[in-house]
Structure formats: C-alpha cells, structure tokens
Amino acid sequence: MSEQPLSFFDRPNSYIGKSVPRPNAQRLLQGRGVFVDDLRLPRLLHAAFLRSPYAHARIKRIDTAAAARRAGVVRVVTAADLAGLYTPWVGVLTHLKGMKSAPQHPLAPDRARWQGEPVAAVAAETRAAAEDALAEIAVEWEELPPLASVEAALAPGAPAIHEALGDNLAFTRTIDAGAVDDAFDRADAVVAETFTFARHTGVCPEPRSILAEFNPADRRLTLYCSSQAPHMMKEIVLRHFPLAEADLRVVCHDVGGSYGIKIHVYPDEMTVIALALMLGRPVKFVADRLESFVSDIHAREHRVAARVAVSKSGEILAIDIDDLTGIGPFSTYPRTSAVEGNQVVNLAGSWYRSPNYRARLRVVFQNKPPMSQYRAVGHPVACAVTEGLVDLAARAIAMDPAELRWRNLIADDAYPWKSPAGLLFEKLSHQRALERMLGMMDYTGLRREQKALRAQGVHRGIGLACFVEITNPGPAFYGVGGAPISAQDGCSLRLEPGGTVTCAISVTEQGQGTETVVAQIVASVLGVALARVRVVTGDTERTPYGGGTWASRGTGIGGEAALQAAKALRANVLTLAGAMLQAAPGGLDIVEGWIVDAGTGARRIGLEEVGRAGYFRGDTLPPGLQPELVATRHHQPRDYPFAFTNGVQASWLELDVETGFVRLLKHWVVEDCGRMVNPLLVDEQIRGGVVQGLGAALFEECLYDAAGQLRNGTLADYLVPMAAEMPDIEVAHLETPLAGTELGAKGVGEAGTAGAPAAVMNAINDALAPFGARVAEQPFTPARILRALGRV
Amino acid sequence: MSESVEIRLTVNGAAVTRRVDARQSLVDFLREELGLTGTRAGCEHGVCGACTLRLDGAIVRACLLFAAQLDGARVETIEGLSDSGEIADLQAAFHRRNALQCGFCTAGMLVTAAALLRRGGVPSREEIRDFLSGNYCRCTGYCAIIDAVEEACRARAEKASP
Numbered sequence: 001m002s003e004q005p006l007s008f009f010d011r012p013n014s015y016i017g018k019s020v021p022r023p024n025a026q027r028l029l030q031g032r033g034v035f036v037d038d039l040r041l042p043r044l045l046h047a048a049f050l051r052s053p054y055a056h057a058r059i060k061r062i063d064t065a066a067a068a069r070r071a072g073v074v075r076v077v078t079a080a081d082l083a084g085l086y087t088p089w090v091g092v093l094t095h096l097k098g099m100k101s102a103p104q105h106p107l108a109p110d111r112a113r114w115q116g117e118p119v120a121a122v123a124a125e126t127r128a129a130a131e132d133a134l135a136e137i138a139v140e141w142e143e144l145p146p147l148a149s150v151e152a153a154l155a156p157g158a159p160a161i162h163e164a165l166g167d168n169l170a171f172t173r174t175i176d177a178g179a180v181d182d183a184f185d186r187a188d189a190v191v192a193e194t195f196t197f198a199r200h201t202g203v204c205p206e207p208r209s210i211l212a213e214f215n216p217a218d219r220r221l222t223l224y225c226s227s228q229a230p231h232m233m234k235e236i237v238l239r240h241f242p243l244a245e246a247d248l249r250v251v252c253h254d255v256g257g258s259y260g261i262k263i264h265v266y267p268d269e270m271t272v273i274a275l276a277l278m279l280g281r282p283v284k285f286v287a288d289r290l291e292s293f294v295s296d297i298h299a300r301e302h303r304v305a306a307r308v309a310v311s312k313s314g315e316i317l318a319i320d321i322d323d324l325t326g327i328g329p330f331s332t333y334p335r336t337s338a339v340e341g342n343q344v345v346n347l348a349g350s351w352y353r354s355p356n357y358r359a360r361l362r363v364v365f366q367n368k369p370p371m372s373q374y375r376a377v378g379h380p381v382a383c384a385v386t387e388g389l390v391d392l393a394a395r396a397i398a399m400d401p402a403e404l405r406w407r408n409l410i411a412d413d414a415y416p417w418k419s420p421a422g423l424l425f426e427k428l429s430h431q432r433a434l435e436r437m438l439g440m441m442d443y444t445g446l447r448r449e450q451k452a453l454r455a456q457g458v459h460r461g462i463g464l465a466c467f468v469e470i471t472n473p474g475p476a477f478y479g480v481g482g483a484p485i486s487a488q489d490g491c492s493l494r495l496e497p498g499g500t501v502t503c504a505i506s507v508t509e510q511g512q513g514t515e516t517v518v519a520q521i522v523a524s525v526l527g528v529a530l531a532r533v534r535v536v537t538g539d540t541e542r543t544p545y546g547g548g549t550w551a552s553r554g555t556g557i558g559g560e561a562a563l564q565a566a567k568a569l570r571a572n573v574l575t576l577a578g579a580m581l582q583a584a585p586g587g588l589d590i591v592e593g594w595i596v597d598a599g600t601g602a603r604r605i606g607l608e609e610v611g612r613a614g615y616f617r618g619d620t621l622p623p624g625l626q627p628e629l630v631a632t633r634h635h636q637p638r639d640y641p642f643a644f645t646n647g648v649q650a651s652w653l654e655l656d657v658e659t660g661f662v663r664l665l666k667h668w669v670v671e672d673c674g675r676m677v678n679p680l681l682v683d684e685q686i687r688g689g690v691v692q693g694l695g696a697a698l699f700e701e702c703l704y705d706a707a708g709q710l711r712n713g714t715l716a717d718y719l720v721p722m723a724a725e726m727p728d729i730e731v732a733h734l735e736t737p738l739a740g741t742e743l744g745a746k747g748v749g750e751a752g753t754a755g756a757p758a759a760v761m762n763a764i765n766d767a768l769a770p771f772g773a774r775v776a777e778q779p780f781t782p783a784r785i786l787r788a789l790g791r792v
Numbered sequence: 793m794s795e796s797v798e799i800r801l802t803v804n805g806a807a808v809t810r811r812v813d814a815r816q817s818l819v820d821f822l823r824e825e826l827g828l829t830g831t832r833a834g835c836e837h838g839v840c841g842a843c844t845l846r847l848d849g850a851i852v853r854a855c856l857l858f859a860a861q862l863d864g865a866r867v868e869t870i871e872g873l874s875d876s877g878e879i880a881d882l883q884a885a886f887h888r889r890n891a892l893q894c895g896f897c898t899a900g901m902l903v904t905a906a907a908l909l910r911r912g913g914v915p916s917r918e919e920i921r922d923f924l925s926g927n928y929c930r931c932t933g934y935c936a937i938i939d940a941v942e943e944a945c946r947a948r949a950e951k952a953s954p
Binding site: 021025026027028029030031033034035037038040128202203204205206254255256258259288289510511512680681683684686687688689691692714715720721723724725726728729752 | 832933
C-alpha cells in the first residue's frame with residue numbers, strides 16, 4: 001500500500017509518449033478532407049479581386065460600370081461602395097511602446113501602397129465570370145514614387161508612406177544590458193558581420209480561403225475559414241462589422257497548411273464578409289497562387305549589423321546587434337508586424353551566459369506587401385545572427401566552434417535564468433543537448449572525414465546552431481497589448497450514453513496532430529481506448545473559448561486543459577459509478593472503458609452502463625445524486641510568460657566551388673520540448689520545420705525591383721524545397737518536463753525553422769573557410785556563393 | 793465567351809457524359825462538375841503537383857489540361873484509387889509513418905507514388921526523392937513520405953517474389 005499510485009503517464013494503457021498514428025489522417029489519405037473550396041452551398045457567389053499593379057499609386061478614378069454589366073456578375077465594389085459597412089483597423093499593440101500604424105481598409109480608398117493591394121472586388125456566379133469582369137474595370141492611376149527598400153524609406157527627407165504618421169519608422173526599441181562597451185574594450189578579438197535575411201513567404205499548399213454565408217432573415221453570419229484561430233477571427237469581425245456576438249459563427253474544417261500565414265486579418269477576406277452582408281448570399285474567395293504571392297503576408301526581410309567580443313580563452317564577452325526590418329505599408333492586424341523584430345532582439349544571444357548585450361531594432365514602413373508573423377517568428381534571424389557570430393568568434397581565436405559553444409552555453413544546473421533582455425528560462429538543457437548532438441553526428445569523425453576529403457578537393461562543411469524556442473505564450477504576449485487573442489484554452493468532455501467521449505477543445509488542427517494528441521491525453525487520463533474519444537475542433541459554437549493553434553501552444557496549453565478536464569470527468573464518472581455499485585469512488589478506477597476495483601483490477605461495469613444510468617435511468621440512482629457527465633476545464637500559462645524549449649541543429653553539406661551549388665548531405669536535430677505526448681508527430685513537426693528553414697536558407701526569396709515589383713511571383717519562379725534537394729533529417733529528444741503543469745509539455749513547432757538556416761550558413765562558411773570566403777546573405781544561392789569566392 | 797464541347801469519358805470506372813466550357817480545366821471539371829474534390833488546385837500552373845491524377849494510365853497535372861481534351865479518356869482520381877483498394881498498402885504506410893500533415897498535397901503525392909510502385913522493385917531513397925520531386929509538401933519535410941513509399945515498395949516487392 002505504500003507504493004505511489006501510477007501516474008497517468010505510467011499506467012500500462014497510457015497513450016502518452018506513444019507514437020500513435022493520427023486517426024483523422026485517414027480521410028485526408030483518401031482525398032476526403034474538407035477544405036473551404038470543397039464546400040458547396042446554394043446560391044454561392046465567387047469573389048475575385050482587382051489588385052494594384054503598382055507599389056505606390058493614387059487611384060484617381062475607378063469605373064466599374066462595364067464590369068457590372070457582364071453576364072453572371074452580381075456586384076462590383078470599390079472602397080466607396082463599402083464605406084459605412086465596416087470600421088477600419090490599425091495594427092498596433094499598446095505594450096509595444098511608441099508603435100504606430102495607419103488605418104487599413106478592405107479595399108484601398110484612394111491610394112494603393114503595395115503591388116497586390118486590393119482595390120476592387122467582383123462577386124459573380126462563377127469564379128471565371130468574376131475574373132473576366134476584373135478585366136473590364138477601368139482604373140486611372142497616378143504612379144507615385146515607391147519606397148521599396150528599407151534604407152530608402154528611412155532616409156532623411158523620405159516622404160511618409162502615411163502622411164499622418166510623420167515618418168516611416170513604425171517601431172523602435174533598444175536594449176542595453178550589462179557593460180557592453182567595457183566588454184568590447186577588453187576583448188581579445190572583436191568580429192563583425194552584417195547578416196541579411198530575404199523576404200520570403202509561406203506558400204501554403206491550400207491558398208488563403210474564406211466562405212462567408214450571411215442569412216439576412218436572422219442576420220446570422222457563418223464564416224468558413226482556413227484559419228488557425230477561429231475565436232480570434234470571430235472577435236475581429238465583431239469589432240469591425242455591425243453584428244451581434246450571438247449571430248456570428250466561425251468554422252474551420254481542414255486547413256491546408258498555415259504556418260502563421262492564416263492567422264492575420266487580410267483586406268480581401270474582410271471584403272468578402274462585407275460582400276456577403278451586402279448581398280445576403282454566401283460569397284467565397286480562394287486566392288489563386290499568383291495573388292497569394294503578393295497578398296499573403298511575407299516573412300523576415302531583416303538586415304542585422306552585429307558584432308561579438310570574445311576573449312582568447314573562449315569567453316563570449318558581449319554581443320551587439322542592430323536590426324533593420326521592413327514590414328510593408330501597414331503593420332498587420334491584430335498581431336502587428338513589430339513582434340518579429342521584437343523577438344529578434346529579445347532572443348539573440350540569450351542561450352549564452354554573457355550578461356553584456358546591446359540591441360537596437362528599427363521597424364520600417366515601405367511599399368511592399370505586409371510582413372508579419374510566420375513560423376518561428378524572429379527565431380531564425382536571432383539564431384543565425386548569434387550562431388554566425390559564434391562561429392566567427394571561434395575562427396578569430398582559433399577554437400573549435402563546438403568547444404566555444406560548450407564554454408558559453410547556460411549551464412544545465414543554472415536555472416532559473418534571466419537573459420540580459422529579460423527572458424525567463426525555467427529549465428533548459430543546452431549542455432546535454434550539445435553533448436547528445438556531438439555524439440549523434442559523430443562530430444570528431446566528421447571533422448576527420450572533412451579534412452581527408454579536403455585533401456582530395458571535396459569541400460564539405462559542418463555547421464552547428466544552438467537555439468531557444470518560444471512556446472506556450474501567456475497573456476503578456478498579445479492580450480496585454482489590447483489584441484482580442486486568448487492565451488487560455490478550454491476543453492469540454494462529455495460521456496455519451498454508449499460510453500464514448502466527445503471532446504470539444506479550442507485549440508485547432510492544421511495537420512500537426514492536435515486532435516490526436518488531445519485524444520491521447522483524454523483517453524489516457526480517463527482510462528478508455530483512443531478510438532472512444534471523438535475530438536471536435538475549429539468551431540466557435542461547438543468548442544469552449546480559446547486562442548487556437550499558433551506559437552506552439554496546442555499541446556502545452558490545450559493539452560493541459562484536456563488533461564484537467566479528463567481528471568474532472570473521471571471523478572464525476574467514478575462518483576456515479578460508486579453510487580451504482582454502492583462502493584466508495586476512491587476504491588474504483590477506470591481501465592479500458594471499464595469501471596474496475598482499484599485494488600484488484602476486477603471489472604465491475606462498463607462505461608456504457610454508467611452512461612445509460614446517468615442519462616436514461618435516473619430512477620435507479622440514490623435521491624439527490626445528479627450525474628454530471630460533462631466536465632470543462634481551462635488552462636493558461638501563469639508562472640512564466642513563455643515556456644522556452646531548447647535544442648541544437650547540425651548540417652553536413654558539400655559545396656561545389658565551381659558552380660556554387662550546395663548539396664545537403666545530412667541534418668540532425670536534438671530538441672527538448674518537455675514531455676512528448678506523441679514522438680511520431682513531434683519528429684514530423686521538427687522535420688517539417690527544418691525544411692521550411694532550409695528553404696529560407698537556400699532557395700526562398702521574394703525578389704523585388706527598385707519599383708517595388710515582385711519579379712518571381714509564381715511557383716515556377718519562386719523556389720521552394722522539394723523532395724529531391726532535401727536531406728534525411730535525424731531527430732533526437734531530451735525531455736525536461738515543464739513545471740507548473742501536470743502534463744509538462746512545451747511546444748515544438750518553431751524549433752526546426754528556428755535553427756536550420758543558421759546551421760546551413762555555418763556549414764557553408766565552414767566549407768568556404770579554406771578559401772577565405774564567407775556568406776551572410778540569405779538565401780545562400782549559387783550566385784552569392786560564387787561572388788563570395790570571387791568567381792563571378 | 794467560351795464555346796462548349798460535349799465529352800464522353802470514364803472517370804474512376806464510370807461513364808460520364810458532360811457538356812463543358814472549352815476553357816474549363818480538368819481539375820475544375822472534376823471538382824465543380826463531378827464533385828470529386830480530392831483532386832486539388834494548388835498552383836494552377838503545373839508546379840505543385842496537388843492536382844496529379846492518372847489519365848489513360850499515366851500521371852498528369854489536371855490543372856494543365858482542359859476537360860474538352862478528354863473525350864474518350866480514362867481518368868482515375870484519388871477517390872477511385874482509394875475505392876478500388878489499389879493503393880491501400882501505400883495509404884496504410886503513409887498513415888503509419890505520419891507521411892502527411894495538412895493533407896492538401898497528399899492525394900497528388902499518393903497518385904505519383906503509386907506510379908513508382910507500379911514499376912516494381914525497391915528504388916533507392918534518392919530515386920524516390922527524384923520521382924516525387926514534382927510534388928510540393930510544405931508540412932512534413934518529406935522524410936516520412938520517403939519512408940512510407942520505401943516501405944510500400946519493399947512490401948510489394950517481397951510479395952511479388954517471396
């Protein structure tokens with residue numbers, strides 16, 4: 001009797017920690033998923049958009065009459081037609097002090113500020129009819145000088161993209177911690193580099209999609225969205241359209257990739273809502289691939305001037321960075337476009353011990369599409385800058401780069417730790433992670449192989465990148481700044497009469513496996529088979545209120561809510577079962593769907609018998625006992641603003657110094673995401689994230705000319721990582737459970753993208769080292785590598 | 793305005809007769825006229841591979857063909873390949889390995905992989921990567937997809953020559 005009862009994680013039938021395949025993948029494997037474009041509603045209209053062909057132009061006149069007369073066209077609208085139907089929005093957060101942006105509208109009212117900004121919309125019986133009509137809209141444009149580059153936008157005397165704002169500086173912040181100047185003065189070596197990160201974009205396989213169904217009879221609006229955050233979307237629409245809270249429902253069925261792209265407010269989607277309200281008919285908009293490139297948010301676009309001070313003995317003494325980032329003409333609503341840069345300056349250097357850190361951030365308006373949060377917000381920039389500096393420092397003092405990292409990483413026994421920028425780390429495992437990595441990749445063996453191959457004219461490189469990852473954000477991330485974005489999530493469980501469990505939860509599924517992970521937790525804690533748990537997500541009318549899935553919060557926050565809800569339902573079920581069996585609830589357990597004697601494991605009654613008694617045979621229950629077979633619990637992070645994870649990545653690649661081509665040979669990741677609920681899904685999250693990072697490092701770039709025109713806005717011209725160029729990716733795990741929750745899970749969605757570009761950059765520069773060459777401008781294209789080599 | 797054309801074809805084994813706009817693409821025809829939404833339009837310029845299907849036994853991009861071209865053709869989509877059980881082993885391997893996340897590219901990926909499976913033998917991982925290099929997946933990182941296809945190829949080869 002002195003033995004501790006087994007925890008939910010250790011029970012013999014626990015699914016937690018098991019690689020369970022996703023039940024909801026079956027329909028996707030048969031082509032039977034339901035994405036927005038698969039919905040069929042009666043009297044459906046299709047929307048298409050006329051977008052500005054110029055990066056900056058005044059709209060002198062728009063004539064829509066000819067377009068409106070075309071067969072199949074129901075309505076053509078411009079900004080003037082929508083006036084009064086909505087209120088404009090401004091993408092600022094009050095806790096980002098001094099941040100500014102301008103009011104944004106569904107359709108540009110008088111001036112277009114990026115190539116691709118929507119200026120008119122057609123609603124028609126078919127998409128083809130809508131697109132045909134676009135060609136009949138006559139716009140008289142007056143071209144204005146575009147400010148495409150960040151430097152041009154910040155130059156003294158540059159015209160303000162929004163006159164009312166005075167200038168083009170949206171946000172600035174400085175951090176100065178410790179004694180930076182002293183540290184640089186006493187350093188044995190100081191190295192500097194300017195790191196450049198191209199604009200790239202999300203390229204979701206399913207383009208952005210929305211279907212707005214308005215029923216004028218009862219003024220109810222249902223939005224079918226391809227979105228990560230249905231409750232946020234509802235709150236936003238309520239803020240800007242005259243609808244009652246009770247009359248709006250947001251539904252997300254299957255979502256064909258999102259990665260942060262589908263969590264923002266887009267003017268074309270707001271126009272679709274306005275059209276549905278105007279016309280009293282369902283209206284659908286699915287972006288085509290070409291307009292996705294100029295209307296989805298873009299990512300990154302940073303230039304970071306950075307330097308590091310190091311001692312001969314290998315102590316990193318100080319880091320100093322200056323990040324200049326371009327966000328397009330509007331800060332994106334409601335998360336803003338300043339969070340990316342803010343995270344760069346918060347994160348850079350934070351996994352090393354040095355207390356001396358200085359950073360400056362300038363976030364700048366320009367005439368390009370809006371830039372905002374994309375997977376691993378700010379992380380890949382902070383990581384590449386930091387890890388690039390560390391490799392440069394190692395070279396400067398002739399120390400092995402792994403050794404230099406080893407000497408400077410925060411020690412595993414030093415927690416809790418506060419970084420110079422103020423980040424709080426509860427417990428991380430950098431040293432164990434690096435040790436594990438060096439073993440897994442056989443670092444010394446690879447160095448030997450590299451040396452031997454160099455002698456034969458084969459140039460291979462090894463790159464390491466340590467990192468931290470922000471997950472499970474609390475209300476201090478967005479809520480405190482005034483955004484209607486929930487940091488808490490809720491899970492509601494209902495025992496059905498047949499003994500199965502319906503689980504409604506506010507975190508959402510875009511293929512990560514949210515529903516599977518939640519079902520694993522509920523099944524394990526409750527004591528039923530996985531197949532008995534049906535998970536419902538993505539519907540504001542059918543789930544508790546919550547933030548959804550972003551910033552790697554689904555498992556850590558939603559999973560904890562599910563765990564607590566399952567504990568509560570379990571207690572309620574045992575109370576009822578105890579009454580039925582005339583036994584003390586504490587002496588009973590639930591195992592594989594049976595009420596059993598806790599001591600002997602002997603089966604007493606099935607859960608279906610409990611369900612039936614609760615719902616149909618109240619007459620058999622003791623007086624005063626009201627069965628409660630629904631339990632709801634919520635969770636939000638309180639102890640720490642974020643749950644940080646940590647990890648290391650490594651890249652092994654071969655460089656063709658004649659062509660500048662990089663061949664990725666192998667990639668390794670060691671990641672500590674706390675307790676893993678499903679290693680199969682964790683691995684695939686990491687690998688997918690790595691490949692998005694590899695895309696940024698080697699291929700992906702939105703190429704703009706000086707006029708602010710996108711030069712490669714097709715999938716044939718914009719390169720994305722395909723199977724043939726990608727390496728096998730080996731993943732290993734450490735598990736440092738998160739304190740403050742019973743589940744102990746952190747997130748894992750950003751880690752791969754956070755560290756991959758830095759690892760590749762360092763590997764390329766390692767291969768280039770014998771030539772005295774290096775690169776620091778992403779993506780590392782063959783042309784850039786050949787330029788570094790002085791061959792072109 | 794576009795002209796219309798009458799076509800007779802076989803879709804997943806069933807005879808279909810329709811009058812179609814001359815400009816309607818095959819992917820739109822399948823989705824809009826026949827409700828076969830498993831074939832997805834991802835880029836509509838033949839790059840992403842989400843609309844890959846089998847036409848007269850060969851894999852093609854449904855966004856690069858007009859429905860009007862298909863008189864007399866035999867079309868097989870993910871729905872047909874699923875119902876016939878032809879790729880059940882491949883689908884099971886994808887499921888076991890979690891070789892999909894959002895699932896938008898999955899039908900095209902499976903139809904392409906099925907063509908590799910039909911060649912027989914066990915291709916190397918590099919050959920599998922090459923064969924699938926026209927199918928874009930943004931979620932998985934491809935590793936599990938390669939694993940799943942490799943597993944399915946091996947299982948079929950072992951079955952063919954025990």
